[in-house]
Amino acid sequence: NAGVTQTPKFRVLKTGQSMTLLCAQDMNHEYMYWYRQDPGMGLRLIHYSVGEGTTAKGEVPDGYNVSRLKKQNFLLGLESAAPSQTSVYFCASSYSMRVGALDSREAHEQFFGPGTRLTVL
Amino acid sequence: GDSVTQMEGPVTLSEEAFLTINCTYTATGYPSLFWYVQYPGEGLQLLLKATKADDKGSNKGFEATYRKETTSFHLEKGSVQVSDSAVYFCALRRPIYNQGGKLIFGQGTELSVKP
Numbered sequence: 001n002a003g004v005t006q007t008p009k010f011r012v013l014k015t016g017q018s019m020t021l022l023c024a025q026d027m028n029h030e031y032m033y034w035y036r037q038d039p040g041m042g043l044r045l046i047h048y049s050v051g052e053g054t055t056a057k058g059e060v061p062d063g064y065n066v067s068r069l070k071k072q073n074f075l076l077g078l079e080s081a082a083p084s085q086t087s088v089y090f091c092a093s094s095y096s097m098r099v100g101a102l103d104s105r106e107a108h109e110q111f112f113g114p115g116t117r118l119t120v121l
Numbered sequence: 122g123d124s125v126t127q128m129e130g131p132v133t134l135s136e137e138a139f140l141t142i143n144c145t146y147t148a149t150g151y152p153s154l155f156w157y158v159q160y161p162g163e164g165l166q167l168l169l170k171a172t173k174a175d176d177k178g179s180n181k182g183f184e185a186t187y188r189k190e191t192t193s194f195h196l197e198k199g200s201v202q203v204s205d206s207a208v209y210f211c212a213l214r215r216p217i218y219n220q221g222g223k224l225i226f227g228q229g230t231e232l233s234v235k236p
Binding site for chain 1: 125155157163164165166167170210212217220221222223224226227228229
């Protein structure tokens with residue numbers, strides 16, 4: 001199993017250019033996430049998906065779009081890159097598990113990809 | 122809102138020294154708590170976790186205990202090695218109905234171990 005993979009590993013863009021980051025997982029996980037990592041700020045959630053065909057906004061979604069057409073892939077798009085989007089981007093995946101006697105679920109451990117380092121000039 | 126605070130880095134230790142990295146959190150309810158480690162040039166790996174009060178997570182000689190009364194989850198290791206040099210992140214997990222069970226991270230603490 002490759003786990004969670006991300007392409008590309010590095011990219012340099014000029015302001016206004018567009019690009020798509022690809023995340024793929026082979027663990028059949030329902031949940032997928034995109035985080036960005038900035039110095040001194042830990043990781044922050046950009047967008048997430050709870051299943052194929054669904055996406056939702058996280059804490060810092062502005063300037064990004066996502067799509068999840070296939071369960072194993074989660075794409076992050078930048079339509080018009082800005083210097084403020086210079087960051088390291090991490091994809092993660094997880095699954096939910098039933099907890100307790102009632103029909104409640106909890107998210108399991110998140111598995112992270114190796115990251116994409118993006119620089120916007 | 123929920124938050125995680127870690128001690129500032131970088132932390133520089135000699136090999137075989139004792140390590141403590143402090144982590145405190147603010148959250149509603151009783152979230153699961155995690156320590157992730159990021160080695161240079163790599164992604165995050167789960168180091169250990171605890172899902173309820175008084176639980177102790179442990180792995181590779183690292184330990185952390187979920188202290189509800191002090192809202193803390195400090196990371197400790199009795200004898201660090203050069204190979205432990207990395208950035209360590211403390212995180213809490215929100216319920217699944219809250220943005221898919223997202224993780225809220227502290228800012229990370231860089232550890233450098235010298236031979």
